Amino acid sequence: MPWTIVNKENEIDCDYGNSEEGARKLSYSEAIREALMQAMTLDENVFIMGQGINDKIGMFGATTDIYKQFGEVRVFDTPLAETGLTGVAVGAAMNGLRPVYCHNRPDFLMLSMDQIVNHASKYNYMSGGQCTIPLVIWAVTGQGWGSAAQHSQALHGLFMHIPGLKVVMPTTPYDAKGLMLQAIADNNPVLFLDHRQIYNQKGNVPEKMYKIPFGKGVVRRTGNEITILGISSMLQEALKAAEKLEKDGVSAEIIDLRTIKPYDINLVVESVKKTGYLVIADTGWRTGGVAAEIAAEVYERAFESLKAPIERVTLPDLPTPAAYTLENAYYKTEEDIIEAVGRLLGRN
Amino acid sequence: MKDERLKLYQAMKRIRMVETAIADNYNNEVREMHTPIHLYDGQEAVAVGVCSELNREDTVFSNHRCHGHYLAKGGDLNRMMAELHNRETGCCKGHGGSMHLMDKKHGVALTSAIVAGNVSIGTGYALAEKMKKSNHVSVIFFGDGASEEGSVYESICFAELKKLPVVFVCENNLYSISTPMDRREPNQDISSKFETILPVHKVDGNDVIAVREAAGIAIEAARSGKGPSFLECMTYRFRDHHNVGNGVDGRFRTTEELQDWENNCPIEKLKKEMLLEGIVNEKKLYDIEQKIKQEIEEAFLYARSSSCPASSELFDGLWG
Numbered sequence: 001m002p003w004t005i006v007n008k009e010n011e012i013d014c015d016y017g018n019s020e021e022g023a024r025k026l027s028y029s030e031a032i033r034e035a036l037m038q039a040m041t042l043d044e045n046v047f048i049m050g051q052g053i054n055d056k057i058g059m060f061g062a063t064t065d066i067y068k069q070f071g072e073v074r075v076f077d078t079p080l081a082e083t084g085l086t087g088v089a090v091g092a093a094m095n096g097l098r099p100v101y102c103h104n105r106p107d108f109l110m111l112s113m114d115q116i117v118n119h120a121s122k123y124n125y126m127s128g129g130q131c132t133i134p135l136v137i138w139a140v141t142g143q144g145w146g147s148a149a150q151h152s153q154a155l156h157g158l159f160m161h162i163p164g165l166k167v168v169m170p171t172t173p174y175d176a177k178g179l180m181l182q183a184i185a186d187n188n189p190v191l192f193l194d195h196r197q198i199y200n201q202k203g204n205v206p207e208k209m210y211k212i213p214f215g216k217g218v219v220r221r222t223g224n225e226i227t228i229l230g231i232s233s234m235l236q237e238a239l240k241a242a243e244k245l246e247k248d249g250v251s252a253e254i255i256d257l258r259t260i261k262p263y264d265i266n267l268v269v270e271s272v273k274k275t276g277y278l279v280i281a282d283t284g285w286r287t288g289g290v291a292a293e294i295a296a297e298v299y300e301r302a303f304e305s306l307k308a309p310i311e312r313v314t315l316p317d318l319p320t321p322a323a324y325t326l327e328n329a330y331y332k333t334e335e336d337i338i339e340a341v342g343r344l345l346g347r348n
Numbered sequence: 349m350k351d352e353r354l355k356l357y358q359a360m361k362r363i364r365m366v367e368t369a370i371a372d373n374y375n376n377e378v379r380e381m382h383t384p385i386h387l388y389d390g391q392e393a394v395a396v397g398v399c400s401e402l403n404r405e406d407t408v409f410s411n412h413r414c415h416g417h418y419l420a421k422g423g424d425l426n427r428m429m430a431e432l433h434n435r436e437t438g439c440c441k442g443h444g445g446s447m448h449l450m451d452k453k454h455g456v457a458l459t460s461a462i463v464a465g466n467v468s469i470g471t472g473y474a475l476a477e478k479m480k481k482s483n484h485v486s487v488i489f490f491g492d493g494a495s496e497e498g499s500v501y502e503s504i505c506f507a508e509l510k511k512l513p514v515v516f517v518c519e520n521n522l523y524s525i526s527t528p529m530d531r532r533e534p535n536q537d538i539s540s541k542f543e544t545i546l547p548v549h550k551v552d553g554n555d556v557i558a559v560r561e562a563a564g565i566a567i568e569a570a571r572s573g574k575g576p577s578f579l580e581c582m583t584y585r586f587r588d589h590h591n592v593g594n595g596v597d598g599r600f601r602t603t604e605e606l607q608d609w610e611n612n613c614p615i616e617k618l619k620k621e622m623l624l625e626g627i628v629n630e631k632k633l634y635d636i637e638q639k640i641k642q643e644i645e646e647a648f649l650y651a652r653s654s655s656c657p658a659s660s661e662l663f664d665g666l667w668g
Contacts, residue, residue, distance in 0.1 A: 047479070073479060079509075084502025087468020088475055094458065095476035114499070118462045119469060124668040128441030130452040132668030164666055187668035 002043045003185040006209045009178055009216075016218050017174025023204035028194075029061040031173035031205045035180035036063065036100065038209050040070050043098065046184055047074040049089065050102030050138075059102050060140060060199050082111035086137070090120045090189075093135040098184055106139035106155045106193060120189040121164030136183045138192040140199070141283065143233070144327065149319035154232065154283040157290045159191045160261045166190045166214055167261040171235040173203040175258055178212030185211055195233040195283065217264035219271070223253035226277040226341055229268060230254060231290060234281035234313070234332070241337040250341065260290055268294065269302045276307035279340045281332065286314040311340035353622060356400060356556045360392035360615045362640045363416045366425065369644045370415075370432065371592040380652065381432045383445035388416035390554075390586035393614035394519050395420035397559025398487055398579070401567045407457040409470030409488040412447040413585075414459045417489050423451040429647040435654035442657045443665065457486070464490055464497035467516070471503040474514035474576075485570045486514045487563075493524030495538050504578065508546045511575035515566040516542075518578065519553060521585040526600035539580045546576050553581025554614040584609040 009016075017023070026034065039046045052058050054067045054077050067075035078085045082103075089099040103109060109116065116137065123131040142152045159167050168183055168190055170176040176194065183190040220235065221242050230238030235256050242252040253271050257263045272278050278298060280291040291312040298310060313336050321330055367387045374381055388395070391413075399408065399420035410417040418428055424439060431438030432446050439451050447461035457473060460466040470488035477484045494500060495518050507514050518538055522529060529536040539550045547569065549562040559581055566577035586606070588595040596603045622628045657664075 079502070079506065081499075081502035081506065083499040084468040084471070084506060087465070087499060087503065088472035088506060091458075091469035091472020091474070092476040092479070093472075094469065095473045095480075097476045097479060114462060114465060115468065119460065119465055123458065125665045126440060126444050126448050127450045127452075127458075128439070128443050129665040129668075130440070130450055131458065134668070 006042070006181060006185065006211050009210050009212045017172055017204045019204065022206045022208070024207065025202045026173050026205040027202050028173045028176050028199045029059075031177040031203075032062040032180055033064065033066065034205070035177040037066060037069065039181060039184045040066070040074065042209070045096060046098045046100070048100040048102060049076050049078050049085070051078050051080060052104070053077055053102055059104065060196065063102065082108055083114060086112035086115035087119065089135055089137070090115055090133055093133045094123070094131050098134045098136075100136040100138055100184060103137070103139040105142055105151050107150050107153050109137065109139055109155065112137070116159070116165070116189070117162050121162050124188070125164060132187045133189050134184075134187045135189045136180075136192055137189065141193060141195045141232070143195070143197055143331065146322040146324065146327070147320065148322040152320040154193075154315075156191070156193050156232075156260060157284045157288065159193075160290055160293065164189065165261065166259065168192045168214065168259045169232045170194055170258060171198060171230075171232060171256055173201065173205050175212060177205055178210050179258065181209055182211040182214060186214070193232070197233040198236065212258065214259045215262035215264055217255055217257040217267040219253060219267070220256050221252065221254040223251035223275070225251045225275055226279065226344065227253045227255060227268070227271040227275045228337060228341070229278065229280045229294065230256060231260065231280075231282045234283050237332070237334045238281050238337055240334040241341070244334065244338060245341060250345065252341065263294070265294075265297050265301065268298060272298055272302045273305045276305055277344045278306070279311045279313060279337060279344065281313040281337050284314060285317050286312060287317050289314055308344045311344055313337050313340050352400070353557070353618065354628060356396055356560070357615065357618050357622065358636055359396040359400070359420060360556060360618070361636060362643075363388060363392045363395065363419050364615055365637070365640050366419060366644055367415060369648070371587070373648070374592055380434075381446070382434050383432055383447070384590055385432070385446045385592075386413040386590055387587045387592065388413055390609065390613070391519055391521060391583045392416055393556035393559050394517065394553045394581045394583055395489070397556045398515075398517055398563040400560055401564045402455070402485065402487065404455060406485045406487065407455045407470070407473060409457060409466040409473070409486065410449070410459040411463065411466055411490055411494065412461040413491070414447065414449045418449040418451065418456050418459070421456050422454040423449060423456045424454065425643065425647045426650040427451065429651040430654050433651040433654070434656050435651055436657040436661070437650070437654040441665070464494035464500050466490065467494065467497075468499050468503040471507050471512060471514055474507065474512040475510060477513055478510065483571055484513065485567050487517055487567070488514065489517050489519060491524070492518065492520040492522065492529060492538060495541075496524075496532060504542055504545055504576070507576040511573065513570040513573070514576045515563065515570055516576060516578045517563070518580045519583055520580055521583050523585065523589070523600065525589040526595065528600075539578065542578045546578055548578045548580065550580045550582070553583030554612050554617065556614055556618060584612070586610065
């Protein structure tokens with residue numbers, strides 16, 4: 001098993017990408033591309049598939065020209081047959097390979113739900129441990145430019161609900177690389193759901209391989225008056241909000257869970273015990289969503305530490321509209337987070 | 349061929365006797381088989397004919413009606429019976445039940461109760477065989493009902509595109525639960541839907557020799573790199589879709605229709621033929637049955653004397 005030689009994040013000299021040592025500035029998509037190529041070099045069982053993957057701009061630059069190095073057997077374009085091809089990926093994984101199946105938009109994963117929910121997530125359990133399924137399904141959530149209701153959905157809440165799936169949501173180039181390597185190394189189906197809004201950001205990324213363990217969150221900014229949890233692209237909004245809040249004399253602690261199944265509930269609870277207030281900012285919808293799940297868990301574990309009810313900053317329960325005036329009303333920003341903080345601290 | 353016919357007969361008879369024993373015990377007072385059963389009676393020639401051409405390392409992908417495929421491929425009978433009885437010694441440790449019999453060691457790679465769910469997975473398994481440059485073949489069993497699912501078309505096209513070592517075996521038993529073909533499809537000739545994509549063989553699924561010959565051609569093509577084939581086996585289910593009845597209560601078929609097919613029983617046909625040709629005599633047939641009967645009794649004993657999984661094992665095996 002070649003993957004045992006890849007260090008875990010805490011075994012290398014990197015401080016979540018903050019350390020300059022041994023790091024280069026890479027864009028988010030470059031970091032993923034490096035992870036894929038290193039994984040394919042390390043383990044011949046790794047292969048990648050997806051619609052348009054060998055296109056110059058396949059997966060927003062993250063798969064560009066990989067086929068030139070590894071050939072079109074291990075990097076192949078797929079027909080528009082998501083149900084069947086997801087099953088193909090599951091079958092290949094059951095037979096010892098490590099597929100990464102790429103989708104430009106998670107909206108198309110709805111065509112794959114039978115295989116993801118009825119099959120991939122269940123077979124190790126249902127077969128009494130005979131079928132491991134080391135499968136990565138990777139999709140990039142869209143936002144803006146009038147993408148409307150079928151090219152913009154953040155569906156991580158649906159997948160979080162299903163036992164047997166792991167759900168990964170990186171926010172930095174450093175995490176993108178380390179989480180992709182862990183996702184490929186993992187012996188279970190992993191949904192790797194990232195966000196188009198963070199693809200062009202740059203950050204420190206070590207050249208060597210490293211795996212980021214699932215269920216280990218990071219405090220992105222230390223504070224002591226209020227805790228703000230930012231999921232996926234809402235982390236950027238949370239960080240911007242924290243800058244502004246600091247100018248107003250509010251010290252916010254920003255948490256990035258990095259993976260939402262499993263998720264680092266202890267990190268959230270510890271922070272809430274310190275601050276007494278929690279805002280959860282998610283890219284998904286409100287009802288039955290990830291923010292609701294995390295809030296329930298915090299109420300159960302830290303009720304007595306909370307000085308006020310938890311605030312959720314989420315999308316309204318609506319399909320995404322196209323017109324920019326409606327888009328602006330629909331999506332949440334740093335301002336919504338600041339307002340939520342104001343409501344909690346009574347400083348509006 | 350002489351010996352082979354007797355072996356094929358034995359394999360079919362064994363499946364029929366296992367299913368009969370399950371049916372005889374299923375609704376007894378104890379009801380220890382706490383699992384929905386879908387019996388294979390009538391279709392034995394398909395599983396046996398196809399699997400007789402496979403090696404141990406080859407794999408099969410089955411559906412809710414999986415007992416026959418499991419046994420024909422060499423799945424362990426004791427562990428099958430234990431699984432039906434919800435025991436920890438079951439082939440899936442009591443996590444799967446009757447609709448999910450799997451025995452990886454003997455090539456029963458996956459069984460799905462989501463109709464057609466196994467078809468794309470078997471295709472992907474074959475993709476991995478090709479990428480690993482093995483010479484193993486995957487066989488996917490599914491029914492006429494499953495052939496209506498879009499993922500079957502998707503899988504067949506992909507398998508042909510990549511020339512995968514896989515054989516798609518459609519067991520056309522004329523009913524999807526209780527709905528006949530003419531209420532479901534404008535074109536009831538399933539093979540014709542796929543013949544422009546890949547090689548198709550349509551055979552009498554109640555003739556084990558015919559099934560075996562066609563399967564042999566398809567499996568050899570797959571093994572030698574020529575790609576996939578589609579095998580349609582025309583057959584008939586003697587039991588109801590589920591449980592032990594026979595569906596002639598006026599619900600979906602007539603007694604006459606069932607009797608016509610029972611007169612075309614794959615096991616009885618082969619038996620008559622062998623008796624006529626003097627390949628076997630009544631004494632030999634009796635001995636075969638006694639041997640199988642004993643094996644089944646032992647399997648029931650194995651299941652009944654095993655323990656059910658402890659509640660402390662509830663979370664075992666979620667993660668690989």
